[in-house]
Amino acid sequence: MSHQVFDLFLKATLATLEMVFASAAIAVIFGLPLALLLTVTAPNGLWPSPVIRKGLGFIIDLTRAVPFIILLVLLIPFTRLLVGTALGTGAAIVPLSVTAIPYFARIAEVSLKDVDPALIEAIRSMGATRLKVVWSVLLPEALPGLISGLTVTVVTLISASAMAGVVGAGGLGDLAIRYGYQRFNTGMMLWIVGILVIITIIVQIFGNFLAGKLRRNL
Amino acid sequence: MSFSIQAGDIVGIIGRSGAGKTTLLRCLHGAETPDAGDVFIEGQEIGRLKEKELLALRRRIGMVFQNFNLLKSRTVWGNISLALEIAEFSKSARTARIQELIGLVGLEGHENKHPSQLSGGQKQRVGIARALATNPAVLLCDEATSALDPETTSSILALLSKINQELGITIVLITHEMDVIHRLARRVMVLEQGRIIEDSRTEDFSGAKEKRALTQFFEGEEQSVLSGKRLSAMQSEKTHRGLPALRVTVAESALFTSLIPALYEQFSITSHVLRVDLNENYYDMGETHLIILSWNDENALNWLVQNVEKLEVLGYVPSGI
Numbered sequence: 001m002s003h004q005v006f007d008l009f010l011k012a013t014l015a016t017l018e019m020v021f022a023s024a025a026i027a028v029i030f031g032l033p034l035a036l037l038l039t040v041t042a043p044n045g046l047w048p049s050p051v052i053r054k055g056l057g058f059i060i061d062l063t064r065a066v067p068f069i070i071l072l073v074l075l076i077p078f079t080r081l082l083v084g085t086a087l088g089t090g091a092a093i094v095p096l097s098v099t100a101i102p103y104f105a106r107i108a109e110v111s112l113k114d115v116d117p118a119l120i121e122a123i124r125s126m127g128a129t130r131l132k133v134v135w136s137v138l139l140p141e142a143l144p145g146l147i148s149g150l151t152v153t154v155v156t157l158i159s160a161s162a163m164a165g166v167v168g169a170g171g172l173g174d175l176a177i178r179y180g181y182q183r184f185n186t187g188m189m190l191w192i193v194g195i196l197v198i199i200t201i202i203v204q205i206f207g208n209f210l211a212g213k214l215r216r217n218l
Numbered sequence: 219m220s221f222s223i224q225a226g227d228i229v230g231i232i233g234r235s236g237a238g239k240t241t242l243l244r245c246l247h248g249a250e251t252p253d254a255g256d257v258f259i260e261g262q263e264i265g266r267l268k269e270k271e272l273l274a275l276r277r278r279i280g281m282v283f284q285n286f287n288l289l290k291s292r293t294v295w296g297n298i299s300l301a302l303e304i305a306e307f308s309k310s311a312r313t314a315r316i317q318e319l320i321g322l323v324g325l326e327g328h329e330n331k332h333p334s335q336l337s338g339g340q341k342q343r344v345g346i347a348r349a350l351a352t353n354p355a356v357l358l359c360d361e362a363t364s365a366l367d368p369e370t371t372s373s374i375l376a377l378l379s380k381i382n383q384e385l386g387i388t389i390v391l392i393t394h395e396m397d398v399i400h401r402l403a404r405r406v407m408v409l410e411q412g413r414i415i416e417d418s419r420t421e422d423f424s425g426a427k428e429k430r431a432l433t434q435f436f437e438g439e440e441q442s443v444l445s446g447k448r449l450s451a452m453q454s455e456k457t458h459r460g461l462p463a464l465r466v467t468v469a470e471s472a473l474f475t476s477l478i479p480a481l482y483e484q485f486s487i488t489s490h491v492l493r494v495d496l497n498e499n500y501y502d503m504g505e506t507h508l509i510i511l512s513w514n515d516e517n518a519l520n521w522l523v524q525n526v527e528k529l530e531v532l533g534y535v536p537s538g539i
Contacts, residue, residue: 122287125247126348127276128304136300140291217290217332 005188008175013195015089016171019161022093024154027100032146034060034101035108036134044117046130060102068099068160072167092169096160104153111145112138144214151207155200162196172196219414220255221407225355228382228389230403230420232396238412239392243360246390247279248272260355277305280349280387284361286341288333294320294344295329301351319347323377339370346377356388357381363398368470375402395475462519466507467528474507477525485518487511 034056040046041053066074072095076086079094115138123137124130139146162173172192180189219242223229233239244250245257248264257264262275288297298319302312320326323343333341342362349357359378363371379402382389391403399406399420408416468474481487489509511518523529 116287118283118285119287119289121249122281122283123289123300123304125249125276125281126301126304127273129273132304136303137289141289143291214291217334 009191009195012170012172012175012192013199015169016158016161016173016196016199019089019092019096019164019169019171020154020157023096023100023157023161024150026093026097027104027153027157028150030097031101031104032108034105035112036138038105038109039112039138040130040134042113046120046133060105063098063102064106068095069163071095071099072164076167087168089170092161092164092167092171095167096157096164099160100153100157103156104149107149107152108142108146111142111149114145115141144211147207147211147214151204151211154203154207158196158200158203219412221414221417223388223390225388226382226386228379228391228402228404230391230393230399230406231409232393232399232406233409234394237409239394239409240360241412242409243358243390243392246356246358247276247281277352278354278356280346280352280354280357282342282345282349282357282359282362284364286333286338286345286365288341288344288348290333293330293332294325294336297333297344298348298351301348305352315351319351322350322381323347337370338366339373342366342370342374343377346374346381350381350385350387354387356390359389359391359393361393362391364393364395371398372401378402461510462531463508463510464519464522465528465530466509466522466526468507468526473526477522480525481511481518481522484521485515487515487518 038053038056038060041049041056043050063071075095075098079086079091082094083090085091119141120133120137123133128136161169161171162176165171165174165177168174172195176189176192179185180192231239231242241250245252245264246259248257248267251265259275260278262271264272264275267275289300292300295316298316299312302315307315316329320329323346325340325343325347328336328340333344336344345362346357357378362378363374366374375398378389378391381387389402391398393399403420406416406418406420407414466474466477468477478489481489489511519529519531
């Protein structure tokens with residue numbers, strides 16, 4: 001592999017990682033509170049509210065129903081408003097986040113709902129405020145599940161980020177289209193697939209390790 | 219229903235599932251508001267408390283649960299600490315108090331273990347330590363020993379008794395195990411369909427009203443020994459018309475406890491336990507129970523013969539009783 005090609009790969013890999021991890025972080029920052037909101041507003045939750053739960057659920061499901069490739073184009077004006085441009089790695093983070101937030105929210109919701117309601121009631125009966133229950137019971141007890149959910153989200157983001165090449169986002173997907181497909185460079189295509197597979201495997205192994213370590217106590 | 223509990227007493231509330239035990243308990247710590255009536259704890263009327271006052275009151279009530287309800291993500295230390303965090307103890311006050319509690323319940327050396335590394339009995343000790351953390355006036359135990367084996371049950375009951383004597387805490391036990399009542403409670407209340415059908419000191423307690431009606435059939439009989447006259451009267455009832463009265467001997471109480479649900483599951487037979495001779499064994503080994511089956515079924519009797527140490531058919535009680 002020549003120096004230039006290696007440089008190309010390195011840049012593309014870094015761009016992919018930047019897109020994936022930035023949007024994963026945003027997915028947690030916005031998705032986790034949404035998941036909490038969905039959980040605590042459930043009928044047997046801490047603040048039951050069918051209006052909030054159903055409304056929120058509707059918006060989340062609506063966003064998840066739009067295919068990513070369409071969302072990518074649909075969000076161009078919004079992206080331009082937010083980051084000033086609709087092109088490049090930074091711009092791709094916007095649609096990736098928009099897709100990852102509801103995705104992670106739904107996965108995290110499942111983990112949070114898995115926390116034994118009897119345990120929550122028990123801690124409430126000890127005189128804990130609802131916020132204390134969220135902070136000291138709900139989140140720590142659901143943590144291994146949340147980590148597993150985040151791993152799944154990151155893996156999904158890796159494959160989605162490859163599509164972001166369409167809006168000139170750079171990254172490995174972009175490289176695969178421009179060199180592998182448009183220039184019939186099969187060797188390069190295989191390299192890119194290999195790198196994507198390796199990143200995915202590393203993320204999965206690390207996520208499993210972390211969740212497993214936490215779960216050992218359960 | 220209306221009752222009051224004296225400070226420092228140990229009260230056992232017994233009843234079948236669905237009798238209202240749990241609802242009563244929930245009313246006692248304000249998780250549920252009674253449809254009618256008031257609950258007073260230390261002179262405070264629960265229904266009138268504001269959210270904040272209710273939370274403060276709950277911190278004066280210790281709760282012990284059947285399934286322990288410990289946080290899996292926290293260690294023994296962390297679980298006890300949670301009760302103190304809720305009550306807003308300072309960090310140094312927490313440390314001192316947790317050390318004291320761990321000594322009280324006998325968990326020295328287990329501080330850094332997670333609940334998954336503990337036995338059922340140890341988990342319940344953590345539960346008790348957590349319930350006692352804030353120096354509550356009352357300890358409410360909801361089937362606290364129902365998930366434990368007989369030996370562990372004994373040690374937990376001994377711990378509760380020690381706590382009552384040393385700290386003078388009022389204990390309210392909710393259970394379906396008669397044995398637990400006999401061994402720990404000083405006063406017993408029998409709950410049925412949301413009503414207290416009996417309320418007496420444990421030594422005067424004879425059993426629920428329904429059982430008492432059946433017991434009257436055996437009037438004058440001491441323990442599970444029946445007089446010849448009564449026996450012959452019973453035996454004259456034709457086999458298929460009466461309900462079989464049995465004397466069952468089992469090696470240990472746990473076997474008997476599993477017998478009754480098994481009878482129900484396999485043969486749809488409910489059983490009335492009339493007398494339990496825990497202290498005075500009729501035979502050399504185990505304990506003896508006098509029971510009446512709700513249905514006369516030969517298969518059930520054959521099954522019982524195979525599963526108990528000794529089975530005697532005393533006779534048949536007229537089914538109209």
